[in-house]
């Protein structure tokens with residue numbers, strides 16, 4: 043066994059940074075040697091640097107600068123860049139997060155090199171293989187050595203796919219750890235004043251290919267968002283993916299729809315905390331609104347996060363039904379069917395993950411229960 047082996051975190055896109063921060067912090071507290079590789083999948087300062095600053099993430103040991111491209115071009119660049127880094131760094135464990143192309147590429151590279159891996163946010167399934175993320179999730183989970191699940195439904199998905207239970211740990215949600223850490227800094231007032239918003243407003247984030255990649259989808263969505271804006275002013279921090287297409291469809295900055303650059307993590311969550319309503323197609327935002335108790339309408343036919351519906355404030359809507367659903371949500375306020383938050387979304391997922399990794403690195407074969415985690 044190697045003395046104090048290196049743990050390498052591979053991060054590339056905005057949601058990765060939010061999920062990794064608590065894990066990196068907790069591993070640091072246990073004295074584990076670690077480094078971050080930034081693939082450069084997201085590269086604008088407002089999609090990347092601002093998160094390192096807001097979340098207190100350490101400087102990456104390398105930035106591969108892969109940038110944007112088709113799935114094949116981006117994934118190919120990721121594979122080539124990551125292979126070289128993993129060979130050079132010689133990690134004892136590579137940790138990947140979520141379901142983005144950087145996640146998939148890192149898992150493939152490590153599987154071929156025989157490097158062991160851990161997947162944070164394992165087992166989520168939308169059962170919609172038309173989403174690139176679903177393909178990334180299935181491949182990543184099938185090749186990971188350690189799988190960290192954020193919700194109990196993930197355990198049954200992994201069991202159904204034949205993943206041995208001994209590899210799987212239900213640890214809670216590190217994205218919610220980051221939210222807990224940021225909570226004392228979340229004040230809507232400064233960002234509301236800066237954007238010239240009234241006290242009562244809605245926030246919308248939209249970036250799924252199915253919603254923003256074709257003119258037809260963009261037009262249908264924008265016309266529904268504009269109808270919502272007749273009920274309540276809507277602020278849209280715009281993801282660069284949909285910027286042009288949504289603008290062409292009529293989503294332009296004005297008094298009732300504020301279209302602004304992507305916001306930093308603290309500014310964005312401050313805005314969400316003070317919002318009367320959130321409209322989104324983001325994965326992470328479904329979870330954050332659940333924790334903050336803000337009504338959330340998700341413009342998608344499905345979600346890999348059903349726990350945000352059963353234990354949270356989330357509802358799925360079609361673009362056509364969005365205006366009526368917004369009217370109802372604004373009248374009713376937030377309600378959660380179960381009246382309980384998801385189990386283990388308590389701000390301690392990072393330390394649970396770190397304890398499992400640290401024991402695993404030492405070759406300990408502790409049962410999940412002995413490590414303070416539950417696995418079924």
Ligand code: UD1
Pocket residue numbers: 055056057083084085086089110111116141142143144174175249281282283325
């Ligand atoms: C990616 C993830 C998605 C995740 C999202 C989080 C994949 C397949 N998709 O989608 O699961 O929900 O990140 O935000 O990995 N762009 C910029 N600047 C940037 C980054 C991107 O302008 O810093 C633009 C480029 O035009 C690019 C487009 O956004 O082509 C899409 O970027 P990409 O990383 O391919 O996918 P996302 O839509 O961001």
Ligand code: UDP
Pocket residue numbers: 056057060247279280303304305306307308310311323324325326327330
């Ligand atoms: N987020 C942010 N600024 C924004 C929009 C989102 O800080 O303008 C944060 C959000 O709070 C969440 C994360 O980015 O923590 C989610 O990223 P995104 O929606 O891009 O990805 P997804 O979760 O859909 O994969």
